[in-house]
Amino acid sequence: MSSMFDAQEAQSLLAAAVRGEMPDERGRFGPFGGRYIPETLVPAFERLEEGIREHLHAEDFQAEYKKQLREWVGRPTAMTYAAQLSERWGVDVWLKREDLAHTGAHKINNAIGQALLAKRLGAKRVIAETGAGQHGVASAAACARVGLPCSVYMGAVDIVRQAPNVDRMRRLGAEVVSVESGDKTLRAAIDEALRVWVSDPDGIYYILGSAVGAHPYPYLVRELQKVIGEESREQMLERTGKLPDAVFACVGGGSNAIGLFYPFIGDDVELIGVEAGGTGSGLGQNAATLATGTPGVLQGTYTIILQDNDGQVQETHSISAGLDYSGVGPEHALLQATGRVKYISAQDDEALDALEELCETEGILTALETSHAFAAARDWAKENPGKTILIGNSGRGDKDMPTLTKYPAKVRTVAGG
Secondary structure: OHHHOOHHHHHHHHHHHHOOOOOOOOOEEOOEEOOOOOHHHHHHHHHHHHHHHHHOOOHHHHHHHHHHHHHHHOOOOOEEEOHHHHHHHOOEEEEEEHHHOHHHEOHHHHHHHHHHHHHHOOOOEEEEEEOOOHHHHHHHHHHHHHOOOEEEEEEHHHHHHOHHHHHHHHHOOOEEEEEOOOOOOHHHHHHHHHHHHHHOOOOEEEEOOOOOOOOOHHHHHHHHHOHHHHHHHHHHHHHHOOOOOEEEEEOOOOHHHHHHHHHHOOOOOEEEEEEEEEOOOOOOOOEOHHHHOEEEEEOOEEEEEOEOOOOOEOOOOOOOOOOOOOEOOHHHHHHHHOOOEEEEEEEHHHHHHHHHHHHHHHOOOEOHHHHHHHHHHHHHHHHOOOOEEEEEEOEEOHHHHHHHOOOOOOOOOOOOO
């Protein structure tokens, strides 16, 4: 995709991104993004866009949002030096600990921001979709916090493999709706949530969980998640006196990654997004959208998607429920096309091995999503000894125990044991 623009065009687009001019007035990140939606949803999207313009950056809204982040979410989250991983890998490894945020992942930053916005827009109830379950849990908690009823749509496949989070959502007062259509994973859940929104666009507010979909959602989610990168940048300078040489984040739809990457776009820092390589390179074996996809429209936005030669969107595979989306946020598509961010993939077995290593060396059970970033960072470290890296630890792995129990932990010899 890096050949889409010549060097001058790429530089111009990146300069606009650094200046905060992306997306443009049409909701586009260069050629990507926009709004491709049925006519019945146009009033709802226009109302949302108007509400964002009025409230998102208003002083009183930002004051309330930051108060909730501080007093309820628990921000700023910690920056942890991974001493034993650093010794093993031969680089200085720092972890941005989104797993320590309330409900256990970065998803809460976006959920509480959109719940506050829903309240201001006079919504009577909230709907959300979820794959790994963390956005569903975050939405349920945020809606309880602001006093709005919440329904979460979740693919039947994901309901089985993310059972702990399903129980958490219900205990937080949310209705969990099983989606039996399509691939029964995240893409099907988003489709169903959109259909429900059409039925009552004035009374329902839809909290979309990732930086995907039609404008203004990619912009809105980025603005609510960029707190991750803003804190990281400040913490790295405070702790080390410099910025990291490389920053790693896992990429499904891309909300934690864009939140971490965005404040670093104008810096001399290598940015690396890691997708789900699944079990192979063939269609249906992975969810490595940016590595193997092509441009197309999916769920309201023009971006890179996994599709066959006839334009039919393909089902995906990943051991991680949060990475098996058939598309990616349009801003990531732009960042790849301009060459600013490098996107690679890690396979299921590599992610599992990296998860076990992190558990053993640092006492952190990370999410299966995040373990893909650790796997790629470990490989990068082999070629870049002595460097400093930052890994976005986007969530904790408690939710993944039903999956992990199918893969017995390896017996390893631990020094001093």
